[in-house]
Amino acid sequence: xxxxxxxxxxxxxxxxxxxxxxxxxxxxxxxxxxxxxxxxxxxxxxxxxxxxxxxxxxxxxxxxxxxxxxxxxxxxxxxxxxxxxxxxxxxxxxxxxxxxxxxxxxxxxxxxxxxxxxxxxxxxxxxxxxxxxxxxxxxxxxxxxxxxxxxxxxxxxxxxxxxxxxxxxxxxxxxxxxxxxxxxxxxxxxxxxxxxxxxxxxxxxxxxxxxxxxxxxxxxxxxxxxxxxxxxxxxxxxxxxxxxxxxx
Amino acid sequence: xxxxxxxxxxxxxxxxxxxxxxxxxxxxxxxxxxxxxxxxxxxxxxxxxxxxxxxxxxxxxxxxxxxxxxxxxxxxxxxxxxxxxxxxxxxxxxxxxxxxxxxxxxxxxxxxxxxxxxxxxxxxxxxxxxxxxxxxxxxxxxxxxxxxxxxxxxxxxxxxxxxxxxxxxxxxxxxxxxxxxxxxxxxxxxxxxxxxxxxxxxxxxxxxxxxxxxxxxxxxxxxxxxxxxxxxxxxxxxxxxxxxxxxxxxxxxxxxxxxxxxxxxxxxxxxxxxxxxxxxxxxxxxxxxxxxxxxxxxxxxxxxxxxxxxxxxxxxxxxxxxxxxxxxxxxxxxxxxxxxxxxxxxxxxxxx
Numbered sequence: 001x002x003x004x005x006x007x008x009x010x011x012x013x014x015x016x017x018x019x020x021x022x023x024x025x026x027x028x029x030x031x032x033x034x035x036x037x038x039x040x041x042x043x044x045x046x047x048x049x050x051x052x053x054x055x056x057x058x059x060x061x062x063x064x065x066x067x068x069x070x071x072x073x074x075x076x077x078x079x080x081x082x083x084x085x086x087x088x089x090x091x092x093x094x095x096x097x098x099x100x101x102x103x104x105x106x107x108x109x110x111x112x113x114x115x116x117x118x119x120x121x122x123x124x125x126x127x128x129x130x131x132x133x134x135x136x137x138x139x140x141x142x143x144x145x146x147x148x149x150x151x152x153x154x155x156x157x158x159x160x161x162x163x164x165x166x167x168x169x170x171x172x173x174x175x176x177x178x179x180x181x182x183x184x185x186x187x188x189x190x191x192x193x194x195x196x197x198x199x200x201x202x203x204x205x206x207x208x209x210x211x212x213x214x215x216x217x218x219x220x221x222x223x224x225x226x227x228x229x230x231x232x233x234x235x236x237x238x239x240x241x242x243x244x245x246x247x248x
Numbered sequence: 249x250x251x252x253x254x255x256x257x258x259x260x261x262x263x264x265x266x267x268x269x270x271x272x273x274x275x276x277x278x279x280x281x282x283x284x285x286x287x288x289x290x291x292x293x294x295x296x297x298x299x300x301x302x303x304x305x306x307x308x309x310x311x312x313x314x315x316x317x318x319x320x321x322x323x324x325x326x327x328x329x330x331x332x333x334x335x336x337x338x339x340x341x342x343x344x345x346x347x348x349x350x351x352x353x354x355x356x357x358x359x360x361x362x363x364x365x366x367x368x369x370x371x372x373x374x375x376x377x378x379x380x381x382x383x384x385x386x387x388x389x390x391x392x393x394x395x396x397x398x399x400x401x402x403x404x405x406x407x408x409x410x411x412x413x414x415x416x417x418x419x420x421x422x423x424x425x426x427x428x429x430x431x432x433x434x435x436x437x438x439x440x441x442x443x444x445x446x447x448x449x450x451x452x453x454x455x456x457x458x459x460x461x462x463x464x465x466x467x468x469x470x471x472x473x474x475x476x477x478x479x480x481x482x483x484x485x486x487x488x489x490x491x492x493x494x495x496x497x498x499x500x501x502x503x504x505x506x507x508x509x510x511x512x513x514x515x516x517x518x519x520x521x522x523x524x525x526x527x528x529x530x531x532x533x534x535x536x537x538x539x540x541x542x543x544x545x546x547x548x549x550x551x552x553x554x555x556x557x558x559x560x561x562x563x564x565x566x567x568x569x570x571x572x573x574x575x576x577x578x579x580x581x582x583x584x585x586x587x588x589x590x591x592x593x594x595x596x597x598x599x600x
Contacts, residue, residue, distance in 0.1 A: 009425070009428075009429070009484075010484050011432035011481065011482060015431055018435065055520075083421050100424070102428040102431040137550060
């Protein structure tokens with residue numbers, strides 16, 4: 001079984017690696033020292049199990065788990081933490097294990113064996129049941145088996161495009177496998193619904209204007225608009241958008 | 249009290265005693281009687297008229313003291329909101345006004361009913377003497393209450409400082425991570441593991457022993473550096489501390505348990521949230537008789553959004569400095585886009 005160790009502290013990684021090396025049947029495929037690195041390495045190495053520290057700089061462990069759960073074949077997630085305050089979040093993320101540091105050898109092995117018994121289908125089912133207990137700071141776009149992280153604060157707008165939602169952000173465009181409705185709910189303070197199929201970042205709106213046909217549209221700030229496009233505001237949403245963006 | 253922490257908390261932080269309580273009223277009556285005896289003795293000695301004089305003086309003083317207690321009981325909430333010094337000044341003014349009103353009332357009553365025996369002085373003379381006597385006694389009482397409230401506050405703050413230092417130290421995050429580090433090092437680098445256990449023991453001991461009495465800046469720095477060494481094992485190159493303390497006289501006195509909690513804040517709220525870590529700067533300098541300590545750390549935008557603040561430890565240090573040095577000490581917090589800094593300024597080399 002291939003394992004990935006994720007912890008921002010070198011001694012903590014060393015110790016886990018040593019404990020695993022001493023047990024038979026497990027192979028440490030790699031180590032990552034923060035959440036973003038962990039997501040990259042999962043895409044590259046396809047580990048079966050990931051030992052994931054919860055409190056890390058940047059993307060925290062729980063959020064990493066939620067992104068990994070979007071994968072076609074997610075790894076089994078075992079959280080490690082120094083302090084027992086995240087158990088509920090870990091439970092929501094459908095982790096199969098939750099280990100307290102310093103981790104005891106027997107508990108680690110028991111968790112790993114439990115992970116080994118789960119089939120990919122079972123893991124997939126677990127991942128599908130995971131709930132996002134906290135607001136994310138990143139979105140995760142999947143291309144085949146690669147995950148790309150998009151900081152929420154970089155997003156200009158979302159447009160629903162049949163099955164997927166297209167995310168236009170500072171570094172380009174990606175598709176995410178989420179519904180516009182759930183995005184709207186999760187990030188209500190940041191985005192405004194301007195059309196049945198579009199959410200726009202309130203902070204990125206430069207003006208509301210009328211086009212030649214008399215339809216209202218949103219013009220984005222210059223830095224946001226390598227896209228020269230204007231986004232149409234539907235009649236139904238116009239009053240609400242004006243309220244929110246112009247402040248009444 | 250224990251069942252209602254709010255009340256307990258409010259009472260331990262109040263400046264004035266609770267005059268609505270029977271115990272306080274009892275002591276007020278006792279004080280009034282003692283003063284009455286002193287005044288009667290001074291004017292009559294142990295003569296035939298002593299008891300007569302005592303009963304007249306007592307009558308006046310008991311009225312006064314009970315009315316004063318009732319007044320302070322009613323106005324306590326308002327007085328407490330004024331802040332410490334003003335509460336005592338306002339209390340004094342209230343009591344003085346009451347003494348004049350009462351003196352005037354008793355003068356009018358006695359002259360009306362022709363009991364002129366009671367008061368042998370002229371009107372103005374009578375009012376003035378009552379005013380001066382009550383001013384002397386009221387100021388003594390207020391001073392006593394002020395000093396004892398200061399004393400209670402300092403005990404409370406010291407206890408809080410100890411508790412928060414201990415809590416920070418056994419902040420589960422720190423303690424368990426340190427143990428995890430030591431567990432990792434015991435095999436890979438036993439010598440460093442041994443050192444880490446020694447450092448942790450010294451740090452615990454220093455925190456258990458420390459009181460908020462003055463400590464020398466040298467020992468404060470030593471404790472903070474112990475802490476740095478332990479955290480460095482865990483965080484590696486991500487933690488860098490730039491000590492700029494060259495020009496400080498080693499014997500300069502500072503309130504104990506000041507530097508290490510601030511360094512801990514800088515690491516916990518700052519460095520740990522940065523994937524590549526950063527540098528905490530601890531700078532100290534003398535500015536005339538004042539010592540200035542500045543601790544600054546970089547912070548990620550996410551941490552600032554979460555507005556972790558530097559919370560309890562900082563508030564406690566601020567209160568203790570204020571208590572020890574009054575307005576001569578200051579704590580300045582500067583929150584920039586990606587940097588947080590705390591500056592402490594207080595007179596050094598003052599013995600408490």
